[in-house]
Amino acid sequence: MIRRSFLSLLALGFASTVKADWALNMPTGITDLSVETYNIHMLVFWWCVAIGIVVFGVMIVSLFRHRKSQGVKPATFSHSTTAEVIWTIIPVVILMLIAIPVAETMIKLEDSRDPDMSIVVTAYQWKWHYKYQDEGIAFYSSLAPSSRDARRKQSGVDPNGVDNYLREVDRPLVVPRDAKVRLLLTSNDVVHSWYVPELAIKKDTIPGIVNEAWFKAKEVGTYRGQCAELCGKDHGYMPIVVEVVEPDAFQAWVDARKEGAPKVASSQ
Amino acid sequence: MSTTVADLHDHHEDHGPAKGIGRWLFSTNHKDIGTMYLVFSLTMLFVGGAMALVIRSELAIPGLQFVHPEFFNSMTTMHALIMVFGAVMPAFVGLANWMIPLMIGAPDMALPRMNNWSFWILPVAFSILLSTLFMPGGAPASGWTMYPPLVLQTGNAFPFLIFSIHLMGISSIMGAINVIVTIINMRAPEMTLLKMPMFVWTWLITAYLLLAVMPVLAGAVTMLLTDQFFGTSFFLAAGGGDPVMFQHIFWFFGHPEVYIMILPAFGVVSEIIPTFSRKPLFGHDSMVYAAASIAFLSFIVWAHHMFTVGMPLTGQMFFMFATMLIAVPTGVKVFNWVATMWRGAMTFETPMLFSLAFVFLFTIGGFSGLMLAAAPADIQYHDTYFVVAHFHYVLVPGSIFAIMAAVYYWLPKWTGHMYNETLGKAHFWASTIFVNLTFFPMHFLGLAGMPRRIPDYSTQFTDFNTVASIGAIGFGLSQLIFVWVLVTAYRGEKALDRVWEGSHGLEWTVPSPAPYHTFDTPPKARIANEAFE
Numbered sequence: 001m002i003r004r005s006f007l008s009l010l011a012l013g014f015a016s017t018v019k020a021d022w023a024l025n026m027p028t029g030i031t032d033l034s035v036e037t038y039n040i041h042m043l044v045f046w047w048c049v050a051i052g053i054v055v056f057g058v059m060i061v062s063l064f065r066h067r068k069s070q071g072v073k074p075a076t077f078s079h080s081t082t083a084e085v086i087w088t089i090i091p092v093v094i095l096m097l098i099a100i101p102v103a104e105t106m107i108k109l110e111d112s113r114d115p116d117m118s119i120v121v122t123a124y125q126w127k128w129h130y131k132y133q134d135e136g137i138a139f140y141s142s143l144a145p146s147s148r149d150a151r152r153k154q155s156g157v158d159p160n161g162v163d164n165y166l167r168e169v170d171r172p173l174v175v176p177r178d179a180k181v182r183l184l185l186t187s188n189d190v191v192h193s194w195y196v197p198e199l200a201i202k203k204d205t206i207p208g209i210v211n212e213a214w215f216k217a218k219e220v221g222t223y224r225g226q227c228a229e230l231c232g233k234d235h236g237y238m239p240i241v242v243e244v245v246e247p248d249a250f251q252a253w254v255d256a257r258k259e260g261a262p263k264v265a266s267s268q
Numbered sequence: 269m270s271t272t273v274a275d276l277h278d279h280h281e282d283h284g285p286a287k288g289i290g291r292w293l294f295s296t297n298h299k300d301i302g303t304m305y306l307v308f309s310l311t312m313l314f315v316g317g318a319m320a321l322v323i324r325s326e327l328a329i330p331g332l333q334f335v336h337p338e339f340f341n342s343m344t345t346m347h348a349l350i351m352v353f354g355a356v357m358p359a360f361v362g363l364a365n366w367m368i369p370l371m372i373g374a375p376d377m378a379l380p381r382m383n384n385w386s387f388w389i390l391p392v393a394f395s396i397l398l399s400t401l402f403m404p405g406g407a408p409a410s411g412w413t414m415y416p417p418l419v420l421q422t423g424n425a426f427p428f429l430i431f432s433i434h435l436m437g438i439s440s441i442m443g444a445i446n447v448i449v450t451i452i453n454m455r456a457p458e459m460t461l462l463k464m465p466m467f468v469w470t471w472l473i474t475a476y477l478l479l480a481v482m483p484v485l486a487g488a489v490t491m492l493l494t495d496q497f498f499g500t501s502f503f504l505a506a507g508g509g510d511p512v513m514f515q516h517i518f519w520f521f522g523h524p525e526v527y528i529m530i531l532p533a534f535g536v537v538s539e540i541i542p543t544f545s546r547k548p549l550f551g552h553d554s555m556v557y558a559a560a561s562i563a564f565l566s567f568i569v570w571a572h573h574m575f576t577v578g579m580p581l582t583g584q585m586f587f588m589f590a591t592m593l594i595a596v597p598t599g600v601k602v603f604n605w606v607a608t609m610w611r612g613a614m615t616f617e618t619p620m621l622f623s624l625a626f627v628f629l630f631t632i633g634g635f636s637g638l639m640l641a642a643a644p645a646d647i648q649y650h651d652t653y654f655v656v657a658h659f660h661y662v663l664v665p666g667s668i669f670a671i672m673a674a675v676y677y678w679l680p681k682w683t684g685h686m687y688n689e690t691l692g693k694a695h696f697w698a699s700t701i702f703v704n705l706t707f708f709p710m711h712f713l714g715l716a717g718m719p720r721r722i723p724d725y726s727t728q729f730t731d732f733n734t735v736a737s738i739g740a741i742g743f744g745l746s747q748l749i750f751v752w753v754l755v756t757a758y759r760g761e762k763a764l765d766r767v768w769e770g771s772h773g774l775e776w777t778v779p780s781p782a783p784y785h786t787f788d789t790p791p792k793a794r795i796a797n798e799a800f801e
Binding site: 076 | 330331332333334335336337338341409410411415416417418421504505506509510511512545546547548549550551552553554576577578581584585588589592593595596599600602603606607609610611612613614615616624627628631632635638639642643644645647648650651652712715716717719720721722723724725726727728
């Protein structure tokens with residue numbers, strides 16, 4: 001039991017960006033800050049492994065050596081102020097070593113100045129609404145029909161045959177690569193949360209409050225997330241899909257949407 | 269006055285328990301009330317466990333097979349409410365009732381009639397809560413955290429949810445008062461505070477935590493009630509209120525609450541490891557200070573449950589650093605337990621097995637807690653299965669294993685017979701293997717991005733979910749071994765007064781089974797003999 005957990009912990013370190021079903025670790029993601037977030041995660045993790053090896057190591061040695069069945073006579077010592085001081089100070093030092101890089105990353109996460117574009121994200125029970133402030137387009141993003149049909153109780157459809165089951169939408173959020181995108185997040189009804197692992201973003205959307213988040217995607221691709229705050233019966237059925245495309249492809253997409261969509265009120 | 273006292277005393281000389289149901293309904297005896305709390309808590313463990321099995325059955329494979337999403341949300345909500353308020357907390361109160369008077373040399377709790385009420389409120393409260401499963405709109409389904417505005421969408425069950433929580437809170441507050449007054453006032457004369465056993469110390473600290481935070485929970489749910497029915501807007505933005513304020517108030521209760529659920533466990537393990545190591549607890553005074561530090565720190569970390577609400581940077585930093593600090597006194601306790609074992613002469617009876625598993629597995633839960641404390645990383649972990657893994661590690665192989673260790677440890681004192689050690693070990697190994705099978709994969713699910721509180725999931729999460737569900741079924745079935753141990757508890761050989769060779773403490777100076785009334789007169793010389801020094 002103990003050894004199994006241990007080996008799993010070790011394996012975790014070696015399987016960094018495995019995307020298959022037996023994925024063991026967090027994705028490194030596609031922004032500079034998602035990589036920093038991953039590094040913080042691994043930093044704390046390795047410290048825990050180190051402390052675990054020491055503490056569990058001593059315990060395991062003791063469990064084998066200091067048994068009555070080995071015929072040992074128990075010692076009688078019951079305290080040591082020196083030991084207490086040492087094993088109080090060393091953890092404090094370790095925590096300080098962890099705290100410094102963590103604080104540096106936190107400061108960067110909050111810096112949403114000078115964005116290239118702003119998108120207002122409004123959460124609904126149970127879908128998302130996106131409004132591009134400068135481009136003047138807006139639309140709802142809901143669970144894709146293929147998933148919607150398969151998700152019903154005893155639907156008879158095998159989820160394994162549905163592409164991106166429960167993580168596909170009808171209209172994804174399209175953004176250009178290398179643009180600093182600022183999100184303004186709120187909700188129309190209850191608290192939801194906008195969460196895309198590969199952007200390392202999770203921000204609660206709260207009725208009456210506008211929250212802010214930002215990202216700068218470095219790689220083209222499709223990235224999927226989900227609502228991350230219990231919001232009622234279809235909390236598990238309001239996914240998020242972000243498509244990062246080259247800047248000219250983004251412009252073409254904006255133009256196409258503007259032409260096709262009914263007139264939307266321009267951004268205020 | 270003195271004649272009356274003498275008369276009462278004479279009548280009590282050969283007075284055993286009352287006959288019939290009255291013995292239990294009107295009990296003012298700490299042993300009977302302790303037994304009732306423990307039986308109630310075991311029942312609730314199975315009720316909450318059944319709900320967990322509904323959850324894990326649905327999550328075994330992708331697709332929705334058994335329940336509708338609304339009912340699934342009710343199951344997660346009720347599972348947590350039942351386990352937290354119906355299984356873990358009452359179990360520790362039951363242990364406190366049985367053991368605190370015995371450990372301090374007191375004849376009973378300070379307020380025996382209030383003690384009776386503290387218990388009997390609970391079956392009423394949980395009948396009300398469980399009855400909501402049958403109401404229009406179903407049982408509450410907004411999570412045990414009851415965040416508004418979602419919780420205000422609860423159907424007819426809403427006022428019953430609030431009322432049952434108020435009742436549970438009143439029970440806890442009265443119990444806490446009883447514990448504090450008993451410990452402060454009724455210790456045997458030679459037992460100074462720092463001579464008290466660790467189980468008593470951790471319960472003293474826990475009782476203060478309960479007094480401080482249960483009223484805060486009561487306030488929070490009352491504000492929900494008035495928002496729903498009486499036109500207030502504490503948490504409704506349209507009326508000028510703030511949904512996030514609820515989260516602050518709830519977690520100001522909620523974080524000390526989880527320490528309420530673990531401190532007595534620390535106390536239990538601090539009793540058992542020295543006994544089976546045949547060596548004094550290492551650093552007894554240090555352990556007291558560490559427990560007190562943990563309790564103090566528990567008040568200033570609550571917003572680490574809220575790193576994604578849009579908190580200012582300074583707030584995030586403060587709560588992150590304060591949370592990381594709790595690792596220090598907690599680590600001190602783990603090191604002290606290991607130092608107790610070191611160069612002892614250990615044997616591995618069932619209570620010791622559960623206590624050792626506690627140290628290993630609670631520490632793993634502590635590691636994931638430290639990872640969660642790092643706010644930027646928590647952005648990725650929050651509301652995913654990584655959190656579910658963390659708190660189940662500290663609560664199941666943490667609190668629940670400590671409760672089971674305590675039951676195996678003190679059962680022979682309660683019944684006068686040794687339980688079946690082979691079955692106990694079987695229960696232990698089955699529970700340990702299955703608990704890890706259930707909860708360890710959840711770390712990976714969380715890291716891969718699977719959110720909490722969803723009834724169905726994207727297919728890449730299948731394999732670990734299936735393993736977890738198999739583990740859950742195994743863990744549930746393993747608890748039937750425990751029931752069998754308890755049912756056959758009176759069959760084993762007669763237990764000695766000092767059931768365990770290496771034990772120390774006043775509870776081992778009374779006969780096994782402990783007589784209905786003990787320490788009618790305070791013990792004297794026994795205190796010095798029972799101390800390790």
